[in-house]
Amino acid sequence: MISYSKATEDDLELLMQSRLEMLRAVNDLPEDYVFTDELMACSREYFKNANQTTILAIDEKVVGCATMCYIDMMPTFSHPTGKRAHLMNVFTNSQYRRQGIAFQMLGILINEAKEKGVTEISLDATELGRDLYKKHGFVESNECMVLIVNGTNC
Template identity: 60%
Template structure:
């Protein structure tokens, strides 16, 4: 039976291994790809000290999926009186466990916890593979946001 639960700081090694595995798969990197020390150290620091909730999907002791919600607070607006917003990231299920509703259960748990924390908006960057899941849950495309990325 698959267990889906909120991770704690004691799960740091599971969170790290799952994130690095997800990054390799999503970015088509080789199995033996070596991440920079900065990527590893900053990811570890975020899991330990960042404002987030991460959930893990486990088959026994084996991590088969993960998903994270990162929280930000901006100045309140008329539509977001608390200024609390969230960004869904790193939704990943190992290939052999896909199409079983695991990702949906992880995301729904994160959404529930996010509303409990008082956030009024959740954003995400969807891959083509993930888009049908997010639409099924109720996410819609937004036309209100522009971004500037430092290169």
């Protein structure tokens, strides 16, 4: 039976294993792919200190994860609290897909975001995940523009 829990700093190694598994799968990387020291260090730092919640799905081992990153911005008319969030790192091990695990993790995170006063949740979806997000009420958006700024250091 799958259990769901909020990750704590004590779960750092489980978080890292899950994150790297997700990155390998989403980016079609080989199992022996070596991630940069910067990505590893910044990921660890993020899980330790950032304003985020990660849900782990566990069935004797971690079989899924999902992270909600909280962002405080200047309040606007459409977002009077200034509290927004970005959903990331949503992943279910291939052997556990189509069992409602990601749906359950998202539900937990969305409910927490609502409790925190978040008025908008954004995400970057893969084709594989789009139907899942639509089931939770996410809609396509063309409102955003992005500038990619290359920098280093976490």
